[in-house]
Amino acid sequence: QLDEDRRTRQQAVNAENSRHADLSARLEALKALQEKVKTDGKLQPWLAKHGLDGLQGLWSRIAIESGWESALEAALRERLGALEVGRLDMVRGFLGSGGQDAPPARLAFFSPPQAAGAAPAGRFASLSELLKVSDAGLRAVLVDWLAGCYTAPTLDEALAKRAELRAGETIYVPTGHAVTAHGVTFYAQDSEQSGLLARAQEIEHLEKEVRAQALIAEESRSALVRAESAYADASQRLVAARREATESQGRAHELQVETLRLSQLAEQARARNAQISADLSEVEAQLSDIEERKVAAEARFEELDMQLADSQERHAQLGDRVLEAERRLNESREQLRSLERQAQEATFSQRSLHARRAELSRTIETASQQAKSLAEEQQRAQDELARLSDAAAQGGLQDALDLKMQREKDVAERRSEYDDLTNKLRASDERRQSLEKALDPLRQRITEFQLKEQAARLGLEQYSNLLSEANADLAAVAQSIAEGNVRMHGLQGEIDRLHREIQALGAVNLAALDELTLARERKTFLDAQMDDLTKAMNTLEEAIRKIDAETRELLSGTFDIVNRHFGRMFPELFGGGQAKLVITGDEILDAGVQVIAQPPGKKNQTIHLLSGGEKALTAIALVFAIFQLNPAPFCLLDEVDAPLDDANTERYAKLVYSMSKGTQFLFISHNKIAMEMAEQLIGVTMQEQGVSRIVAVDMESALSMAELS
Numbered sequence: 001q002l003d004e005d006r007r008t009r010q011q012a013v014n015a016e017n018s019r020h021a022d023l024s025a026r027l028e029a030l031k032a033l034q035e036k037v038k039t040d041g042k043l044q045p046w047l048a049k050h051g052l053d054g055l056q057g058l059w060s061r062i063a064i065e066s067g068w069e070s071a072l073e074a075a076l077r078e079r080l081g082a083l084e085v086g087r088l089d090m091v092r093g094f095l096g097s098g099g100q101d102a103p104p105a106r107l108a109f110f111s112p113p114q115a116a117g118a119a120p121a122g123r124f125a126s127l128s129e130l131l132k133v134s135d136a137g138l139r140a141v142l143v144d145w146l147a148g149c150y151t152a153p154t155l156d157e158a159l160a161k162r163a164e165l166r167a168g169e170t171i172y173v174p175t176g177h178a179v180t181a182h183g184v185t186f187y188a189q190d191s192e193q194s195g196l197l198a199r200a201q202e203i204e205h206l207e208k209e210v211r212a213q214a215l216i217a218e219e220s221r222s223a224l225v226r227a228e229s230a231y232a233d234a235s236q237r238l239v240a241a242r243r244e245a246t247e248s249q250g251r252a253h254e255l256q257v258e259t260l261r262l263s264q265l266a267e268q269a270r271a272r273n274a275q276i277s278a279d280l281s282e283v284e285a286q287l288s289d290i291e292e293r294k295v296a297a298e299a300r301f302e303e304l305d306m307q308l309a310d311s312q313e314r315h316a317q318l319g320d321r322v323l324e325a326e327r328r329l330n331e332s333r334e335q336l337r338s339l340e341r342q343a344q345e346a347t348f349s350q351r352s353l354h355a356r357r358a359e360l361s362r363t364i365e366t367a368s369q370q371a372k373s374l375a376e377e378q379q380r381a382q383d384e385l386a387r388l389s390d391a392a393a394q395g396g397l398q399d400a401l402d403l404k405m406q407r408e409k410d411v412a413e414r415r416s417e418y419d420d421l422t423n424k425l426r427a428s429d430e431r432r433q434s435l436e437k438a439l440d441p442l443r444q445r446i447t448e449f450q451l452k453e454q455a456a457r458l459g460l461e462q463y464s465n466l467l468s469e470a471n472a473d474l475a476a477v478a479q480s481i482a483e484g485n486v487r488m489h490g491l492q493g494e495i496d497r498l499h500r501e502i503q504a505l506g507a508v509n510l511a512a513l514d515e516l517t518l519a520r521e522r523k524t525f526l527d528a529q530m531d532d533l534t535k536a537m538n539t540l541e542e543a544i545r546k547i548d549a550e551t552r553e554l555l556s557g558t559f560d561i562v563n564r565h566f567g568r569m570f571p572e573l574f575g576g577g578q579a580k581l582v583i584t585g586d587e588i589l590d591a592g593v594q595v596i597a598q599p600p601g602k603k604n605q606t607i608h609l610l611s612g613g614e615k616a617l618t619a620i621a622l623v624f625a626i627f628q629l630n631p632a633p634f635c636l637l638d639e640v641d642a643p644l645d646d647a648n649t650e651r652y653a654k655l656v657y658s659m660s661k662g663t664q665f666l667f668i669s670h671n672k673i674a675m676e677m678a679e680q681l682i683g684v685t686m687q688e689q690g691v692s693r694i695v696a697v698d699m700e701s702a703l704s705m706a707e708l709s
Contacts, residue, residue, distance in 0.1 A: 004557075007630060009220065009227040014631055014662040016217040021661060023210045046103050047083075050094050055083045062142065063132040063204070068151065070176030074187040075127055075149045082108035084138075112137025124150035124161065127172055155179070242547075248540050354425070548589060555588055558629065565625035573617045573651050576600035581622075595622065616643045620652065624659065635659075637667035641674045653677040 047055075064072050094103075112135070127149040133139045148169040152158035158171040158179040165171065165181040172178050176187025467474060563581045570579035577599040585591025597607050597618045604610065607618060620640060627635065637656075641649050649671050656665055657677045669675060683695040 005227050005230075009224040010630065013217065013220040013224045016213065016220045018661040020210065020213040020217045023206055023213055046107075052083060052094075062138070065130040065132070067174045068127070068130050068172075070187055071127060071151065071172035071174055072130075074176035074178055074185075075146055075170070075172055078106035078108055085109050085111055113140050124152075124164075124171065127151050152179070155184075159184070248543065251540075552588055559583070559588070559593075561629055562625050565628045566622055569621040569624050569628075569655065570597065570618070572655050573621050573648070574599045574614075575647075575651060577602070579618065579621065613643045613645060613648055616640070617648055617652070624655070631659075631663050633664060635663050635665050637665060637669075639668050639670070641669055641671045644671075646673055649673045 062072075126146065128139075128143045128146040130151065131139065131142055131146075133142060148166075150169065150171045152161060152171045152173055155173050155175075155177055158173055158177075161171055162179050162181060165179075167181065170178050170180050178185040178187065559581065567578065567580055571577055577597075579595070579597040582594045582596055583591045584594050595607050595618065597610065597614070598604060599610070599614055602609075607615060610618065641652055644652060650673055653674050653676070656667070659665070667674065667678075675681060679700065680696065680698060685693050685695060687693065
């Protein structure tokens with residue numbers, strides 16, 4: 001609305017300025033014409049010669065009702081430019097001696113009387129009654145000159161009153177035509193004095209109108225300044241609002257991204273919450289199951305306690321058995337040590353017997369060798385005995401046989417001793433082997449007893465630690481076991497089963513409740529932020545919709561105005577035809593604009609089918625249509641008429657000239673037709689290389705000089 005008001009004010013200022021410029025131009029033209037009539041007439045040299053050129057003509061001192069200027073000029077004729085003198089007698093001096101210095105044209109002088117008489121009453125409306133003269137003397141002169149001059153509104157009415165006229169009486173109509181009793185004279189401007197009064201009155205009227213128009217224009221400019229100020233403020237606010245909207249859009253985008261991220265986090269939190277809830281449900285179920293199992297375990301523990309007491313009792317029994325086994329082990333160890341000593345003694349004896357047997361073997365071998373030697377000696381002795389006498393041989397033989405028998409007896413004793421030793425050694429080996437066989441079961445039993453003792457000690461230590469961790473009262477447990485008749489043999493299996501079930505449950509997240517509380521607090525915080533973001537997004541979307549609506553409305557109005565100007569200027573430039581702008585989409589904010597231009601005699605569907613000059617004229621019409629939306633005080637055109645022919649250039653020049661009433665155009669052109677519309681020509685020449693010189697021509701001064709020449 002402020003922009004529309006500003007444009008309205010601007011258009012009003014432009015219109016008032018244009019009207020003021022028109023009035024000023026017309027006033028200046030009339031003044032120039034009046035001055036030209038005063039200075040360029042045939043009488044001017046004569047008046048200057050006699051020092052009368054400073055006097056004002058009668059026409060400058062009188063006025064008449066509007067519309068009767070021509071009638072007054074027809075009645076007064078040359079007397080309209082009459083000059084006032086003090087005495088009419090002095091007029092004779094202007095003619096010179098013999099009347100040689102008479103004026104070159106008709107000229108009247110008057111001298112107002114000292115006392116003015118009243119105008120005689122006539123039968124018709126007198127022309128002098130329409131005069132607006134405040135000077136009584138001057139009025140008396142005019143009444144005298146206009147005596148017998150009457151008025152009628154139309155020529156027909158004047159002709160109707162012709163029969164009532166007397167000699168010397170004349171009826172004038174507003175156009176200056178005169179009717180007498182016997183004739184009709186048609187008025188025409190036939191002298192340089194013609195139109196002076198009308199121009200003078202028009203000049204006076206224009207001066208008043210120019211002053212009034214100046215005040216109106218000043219008021220319009222003040223209103224425009226106020227509107228511009230309001231528009232500038234509104235524009236600044238709009239720019240700030242748009243900047244804020246842009247920033248808001250950026251923030252909205254960031255908020256959307258953050259919202260999306262928070263939504264994802266919220267979704268993850270919800271999923272995590274659901275997972276935690278499921279985990280909690282599962283944990284609660286597991287806790288419930290664990291509680292049930294705990295109750296069962298406590299009951300089972302009581303049973304196990306009783307079984308533990310039984311185990312302890314059995315352990316005590318086992319302890320006694322272990323002590324008995326240790327005693328027996330000690331005995332077995334003593335037996336083992338005794339057997340080992342015996343085995344060592346047997347081994348030593350065996351080694352001695354082996355040595356004795358080796359010695360006996362050597363002795364037997366020696367005896368065998370000796371026996372062999374004796375046999376050989378016996379054979380030799382028998383041989384010798386055969387040679388000797390029987391008595392000597394018999395004595396030697398007997399000695400040899402005795403020696404042989406002795407030797408054989410010794411060998412038999414040694415063999416018997418050797419056999420005894422061998423039997424003893426074999427018996428010792430058998431005994432050692434039997435002792436070794438008897439020792440192996442004892443060693444195995446000792447090892448078994450040691451392992452059982454170690455297992456019992458480890459079990460006792462483990463159960464003692466468990467009871468200590470459970471803060472169990474051993475006396476109460478022993479009493480409950482004694483009273484409950486607990487079976488101890490199945491407790492370990494039950495304990496192992498419970499351990500397996502507890503391990504099957506897996507690790508329990510003890511921080512799940514704290515995590516659930518934190519997740520709920522985070523969810524509440526994110527929900528609050530989500531609500532704030534939703535409200536902010538709704539506000540921003542509403543602001544964006546409002547801005548879009550205002551922009552759409554403003555753009556639509558601007559488009560209609562430009563389209564209207566374009567449709568008006570196109571025929572002016574082409575001498576006919578039609579053109580319009582068409583929006584190519586449904587949404588004006590995103591749509592394009594299509595230019596449809598059809599010069600006279602063409603039915604083209606696209607501007608691409610136009611010639612270069614037609615395209616240039618179409619572009620000029622579109623640019624000027626946009627320019628009319630908010631006219632600037634100045635407009636610069638750079639060789640716009642270059643592609644135009646003479647006919648199009650003339651229409652272009654006329655359009656620029658019509659627009660120059662409200663805008664000053666500065667245009668660069670090489671076209672003579674375009675130059676003809678200019679009021680001021682500024683030529684640029686380069687007679688000297690690299691040096692530009694400007695030659696300016698004032699067209700009005702040039703025309704005046706041309707007319708004088």
